[in-house]
Amino acid sequence: MPAAWCSICRGEDDLEVRCSPCGRRFHKQCLGLSSQQALPVDWRCESCLALEELEGEERERHDAFVASQKALSADGRALANRRSTTLLAKAALLEPFVPAAKLEEVRRAARGKEKGKGRGGAGSRASNDSPKQEERLVDTQPSFVTATLRDYQVEGVNWLVEARESGIGGILGDEMGLGKTLQTLTMLAFLKKVRGLTGPALVVAPLAVYQNWANECKRFTPELTFFKLHGSAHERNALLERADVVYAEYDLFITTYETFKAAEGFFTEDVSCWSALIVDEAHNLKNEASKLHIGLSRVRANFRLLITGTPLQNNLHELWALLRFLLPSLFTTSDQFDAGFDTGKLVADTDLIAKARDLLAPFMLRRLKADVVTLPPKHEADVSCPMSSLQARWYARLLDRDLESQSLLSTSQLQIIITQLRKVCNHPRILLPRLAVLDSLLHRLKANGSRVLLFSSFTQTLDLLEDFLRWRAFGPHLRMDGSTNRIQRELDMREFNAPGSPHFAYLISTRAGGVGINLATADAVVLFEPDWNPQIDLQATDRALPRPFLDPS
Numbered sequence: 256m257p258a259a260w261c262s263i264c265r266g267e268d269d270l271e272v273r274c275s276p277c278g279r280r281f282h283k284q285c286l287g288l289s290s291q292q293a294l295p296v297d298w299r300c301e302s303c304l305a306l307e308e309l310e311g312e313e314r315e316r317h318d319a320f321v322a323s324q325k326a327l328s329a330d331g332r333a334l335a336n337r338r339s340t341t342l343l344a345k346a347a348l349l350e351p352f353v354p355a356a357k358l359e360e361v362r363r364a365a366r367g368k369e370k371g372k373g374r375g376g377a378g379s380r381a382s383n384d385s386p387k388q389e390e391r392l393v394d395t396q397p398s399f400v401t402a403t404l405r406d407y408q409v410e411g412v413n414w415l416v417e418a419r420e421s422g423i424g425g426i427l428g429d430e431m432g433l434g435k436t437l438q439t440l441t442m443l444a445f446l447k448k449v450r451g452l453t454g455p456a457l458v459v460a461p462l463a464v465y466q467n468w469a470n471e472c473k474r475f476t477p478e479l480t481f482f483k484l485h486g487s488a489h490e491r492n493a494l495l496e497r498a499d500v501v502y503a504e505y506d507l508f509i510t511t512y513e514t515f516k517a518a519e520g521f522f523t524e525d526v527s528c529w530s531a532l533i534v535d536e537a538h539n540l541k542n543e544a545s546k547l548h549i550g551l552s553r554v555r556a557n558f559r560l561l562i563t564g565t566p567l568q569n570n571l572h573e574l575w576a577l578l579r580f581l582l583p584s585l586f587t588t589s590d591q592f593d594a595g596f597d598t599g600k601l602v603a604d605t606d607l608i609a610k611a612r613d614l615l616a617p618f619m620l621r622r623l624k625a626d627v628v629t630l631p632p633k634h635e636a637d638v639s640c641p642m643s644s645l646q647a648r649w650y651a652r653l654l655d656r657d658l659e660s661q662s663l664l665s666t667s668q669l670q671i672i673i674t675q676l677r678k679v680c681n682h683p684r685i686l687l688p689r690l691a692v693l694d695s696l697l698h699r700l701k702a703n704g705s706r707v708l709l710f711s712s713f714t715q716t717l718d719l720l721e722d723f724l725r726w727r728a729f730g731p732h733l734r735m736d737g738s739t740n741r742i743q744r745e746l747d748m749r750e751f752n753a754p755g756s757p758h759f760a761y762l763i764s765t766r767a768g769g770v771g772i773n774l775a776t777a778d779a780v781v782l783f784e785p786d787w788n789p790q791i792d793l794q795a796t797d798r799a800l801p802r803p804f805l806d807p808s
């Protein structure tokens with residue numbers, strides 16, 4: 256295993272010690288040794304020493320694990336061959352974004368593969384070099400899934416299998432609510448039941464959606480065995496000592512970002528090869544320098560799959576970070592992406608954006624709800640509210656002040672002015688005219704039998720709205736903001752969604768109500784002030800729509 260980081264501190268500089276049986280690297284300091292101390296050539300790390308003690312059944316389980324890891328490695332080499340062929344076919348798309356030297360390496364690898372033809376891998380389809388036949392891999396109702404798949408989901412599962420077997424991995428970018436988890440689990444079940452692939456796959460998800468993976472796996476793909484790896488440091492360490500975990504005796508390990516970061520060694524060294532690495536809410540990898548991105552990059556997996564409903568928010572750099580995660584040896588520099596599109600710097604090169612879209616096509620599958628399912632229509636209304644005289648006075652004063660200066664304003668100066676104007680509009684102390692509008696709106700919704708999600712970005716405004724709801728006697732309500740813990744959230748959401756729930760309104764802080772929120776029993780959303788980022792508003796409004804297609808059974 257060619258680890259290039261210290262097994263203990265995870266640092267990458269000046270690694271002095273290498274364990275020859277397992278390849279783990281260390282700093283002398285991290286092992287409690289002085290820098291002068293010499294070590295024997297056949298020095299072994301603690302894990303390797305422990306292995307020598309194994310006997311009986313424990314030894315057999317260990318040997319089975321080693322054999323399965325070897326088979327996975329061989330499969331990985333076969334897939335790497337496939338990758339160079341696949342990439343070569345896309346050279347024209349890659350060219351504007353990838354250094355010429357890297358493309359040349361791809362060409363060389365593909366040529367080398369031609370020569371080495373016939374040396375297959377671990378018996379998967381990836382090792383078969385014959386031209387691919389047009390075939391439907393997964394049919395409408397595979398026996399290993401209990402849910403009835405919709406057409407677009409069948410298409411999605413086939414795309415996922417292809418993404419694996421072409422060797423390049425992929426980004427499943429379907430809009431929220433289209434069943435990305437179900438499609439992914441179906442793909443894994445297909446690999447097990449039809450391709451006969453063994454070896455563990457790894458799902459890394461935010462805490463808010465982690466349990467959902469386990470629930471859906473149990474419900475929809477009961478033939479996949481899974482293990483949930485999460486808990487306090489104490490619980491985690493106990494789990495990591497269990498033999499069934501140490502020998503990775505499950506089809507699927509489900510863990511959280513936090514657990515991954517805290518126990519990285521298990522995922523990168525103890526299990527040194529995974530059949531698949533699946534990162535949920537993968538837009539969290541948009542910063543390639545983050546601990547999460549660096550840590551997950553060290554996981555060796557034959558198939559990397561990124562799942563996100565919002566693949567691109569602010570700039571092409573975020574897209575580059577995802578592609579780099581899929582193919583680190585190819586996307587080594589972000590220069591071209593950075594030059595193309597950045598809302599922060601107000602850069603938009605339409606030609607390059609079009610090329611980026613073409614580049615993305617083979618790597619990403621993204622469907623929108625509007626394209627694949629018929630939704631109950633969503634009615635949107637912008638309600639303009641008048642300003643109070645105090646607001647109007649400040650608004651005018653801010654504008655006048657800057658008009659007085661004769662010189663042209665820079666982008667950042669303009670952004671400062673806009674921020675100040677926004678503060679004038681949204682300051683919680685001067686919201687009376689807007690509350691008057693809200694009052695009549697809520698009365699109408701209440702009379703209509705509707706239930707409302709009320710969003711604001713400011714907790715102070717939420718405080719005010721709470722007082723307002725009480726004062727106007729709209730009936731009981733719930734509240735979720737950054738200070739609401741996860742368990743309280745779960746309980747509140749269950750209460751809100753329960754049949755006959757008395758709660759008319761749910762007050763939610765826009766940023767806290769991000770992922771893992773399902774409040775589909777509400778049928779109206781009020782955004783008390785719009786966010787800068789339209790994706791945030793879209794996520795908020797998507798919480799409430801009746802979505803009957805969500806239930807696939």
Ligand SMILES: [Zn+2]
Nearest residue numbers: 261264282285
């Ligand atoms: Zn170290």
Ligand SMILES: [Zn+2]
Nearest residue numbers: 274277300303
């Ligand atoms: Zn070792």
